[in-house]
Amino acid sequence: MFDPRFWMPESVNALAEGTDSLFMFILWVSVISMVIVCGAMIVLAIRYRASADVSRDRPPRDHLGLEVTWTLVPTAILGVIFFWGTRDYVRMTVPEPDSMEIRVMGQKWFWTFDYPEQGIRLQATEEVDAKNASEGKPVGLVVPVDTPVRLVGSSTDVLHSVFIPSFRMKKDVVPNRYTTTGFRATEEGVYDLFCTEYCGTKHSNMITKVTVLSKAEFESFVEAAQEAASGPVDGATLFASSGCAGCHTVADVGAGGIGPALYQVFGREERLTTGETVVVDENYLRESIENPVAKVVEGYGPVMPSYAGRLSEEELTALIVYLKGLGSDKEAPI
């Protein structure tokens, strides 16, 4: 209990250095206070139990010295804790100069990491993470060791929050504004990243990893990612990496997930929540990707985030071609 590792995973963020020692400091203050207060309570309860024959002459109603002491001592200790916590908070929140910038985008229910300087985008959906992990590739947010990183966060739908316990770091991502925080990873390794702001059905699945690589490994990772990005656009890959697979099934499994099943979706007649019906064609698919809440299929909620401006014209077309091919005789062309 008096070992910080009992309470928290090892801290690997240079900017959050003071956090653990402050936590342990308050823990000690708390334990000592508990011992004093509960100890006094137990001793007094036994000594002055009703049946005890002890002097109860003139019980004091107040005692200025005692009361001033137990006002000033906590005030002083709390003052120390306030300054300590504030100093470390400012250091964590104000990013170091020359930080590498990474843009974090939260959406239901996966993370997107954009590297503007490197020109790459990483999608951390469950499917992509599982694939990368099985192929031995870095998973989730990939960063170089000993490099200051500035995270600039935003959301496309509701509130989410980036939480990396091993970095002692957390920041909400909010639609229509940017929030920033930063870190400098000190150890290579793979760490958990959780969403900590309640965001609906798959909130607890909005988790991925942070992979800290050596600087050389990071360089080659970036090069490989740049190369992959310049290749032809593949609808099936886009479907997994854009988070579609989190809610929509594509195989012949009958029922849909959080969103409608997409097996043989093309040409299907769908009943909408408004009571209207619509035949699924290219334009309906396109509208449902760019403005999903406009025509929602009956039995489903208006929960899908908008992809307007997120996919290029070429990507959009590839995705629609892929969807058209699902369950039809013609397999989707690449």
Add this chain to the structure above:
Amino acid sequence: MSTETEAVEAPEPSYLAAHRGWKSWAFSVDHKRIAVMYLVATTLFMIAGGVMAGLVRIELFTAAGDLLDADQYNRAFTLHGSIMVFLVIIPAAPAVLGNFVLPLMLGARDVAFPKLNLASFHVYMLGASMLLMAMVLGSFDTGWTFYTPYSSTTVGPVAWALTGVFILGFSSILTGLNFIVTIHKMRPPGMTWLRLPLMLWSMYATSAVQILATPVLAITVLLLIIERSIGIGIFDPTLGGDPVLFQHFFWFYSHPAVYIMILPAFGIVSEMVAVHSQRSIFGYKGIAGSSLAIAIVGSLVWGHHMFTSGQSIYSSVLFSFLTFFIAVPTAIKVFSWVATMYKGRIQFTPPMMYVFSFLALFMIGGLTGVVLGALSIDVHLHDTYYVVAHFHYVMMGGAILTYIGGLHHWWPKMFGRMYPMRLANITSALVFISFNLTFLPMFVVGSRGMPRRYYEYIASFESLNQIATVGAICLGASLFVTLGYLIYGAFRGEIASENPWNAKSLEWQTASPPIEHNFHYQPTVSSTPYDYDGAEAEEEQKVAEASK
């Protein structure tokens, strides 16, 4: 003199026996009957909220989702939070114990506005029905905090629930108003402000917060209803609104609401520790003053819920500073209660057991609050199970268990009968142990990184969650035993005397249960209700003699 005249008259029936039929309850303006109706209602809601908590805990027994699906789980924790906060903890202590004892402690016949008091109850039931209607209409999954833009976009009868919360707020405001006027205008001859029972000081502070903070909740909820129903953008960014603004509005009420919940508990503990230690309270002025200090500073710390929300660094620093300030008056109270036991004559009665339990649990709740007030650590712990554990220690360990302790203290006055004391003592210990078994592991699993409101979680958090679930089942069972013997006591228990605890405050100077109009005569007061050694009475006499 008074005993002689009473013996001649026929004994007046108690408030319970004075009238019959359901209308004599539902439309009674007697504060005692209204209190009993609140007692029944809040107890039923507490059971409903407890069942939801049970579902959540059983689901979390294993890391994978199994008992419920994700949406059902989200509804279960939303209902647990909404019911417990809006229907149980906020009304329970003021509306049940406050309503029952406040006029009695003042030697008054009733509160200042008895009809308004009945109206508060009816408004409460209306608001509660709206909230429960939302549950029947398919339920909602916003969390009790209704954070936007999730709450402005999710499907479900959110507007019903919000309307319920809006209406419930009026009940709270009306009760607060009634109490403040009653304490100002209806104190008996001789009861100066510094002779006011500490229960009433804390009810006074609670009422002030209810009146000042609740309207902000009403406004917030109304704005959200408008946004959902006619699409005027206030909080939803797709309509040009600001979701962080909602958090400011929401916590501007909901943080002070924490003090609406805990201040009455401070009052209850003050009464119980003095009466069951059979001595004067230590540091009367410190305890009374710190209640007011907490009410004032507590209204200025709402931003400490938002350290990671993206509010400015300067706001966060200021809110952290004020948060530490509020720990000081709280500490003063705890020290004073412990010092009250010094040279006391301590009775190991169930209410005293609840005082011991309160001191230990509230210390843990308060100290972990200091951890969360420190900016750098809060960044790590915010929205994890550490926070869940912290506020359950304060809200349940502090507020609800003390309210239950208060019921043990005033039960013989309310129903004129005593519950089985030995069973109550044993059960209070079981409640204490199972409470800690439930919530202590949550501190650890939270600081290790488990976020709150998670339906599934990673495997390494499983064993601590299993301990918590076992604890929760034991806690639920112990509380049902408590409910059982209290009901048994009210109907079949031993007849209680007027003043079984040898207390000095006025509610114990009339029959148990009290007659409909509380007192046969106008009581007068010449000391605080804690003058066990007679020092104040002596002083009074000296002053009187000197003036002759």
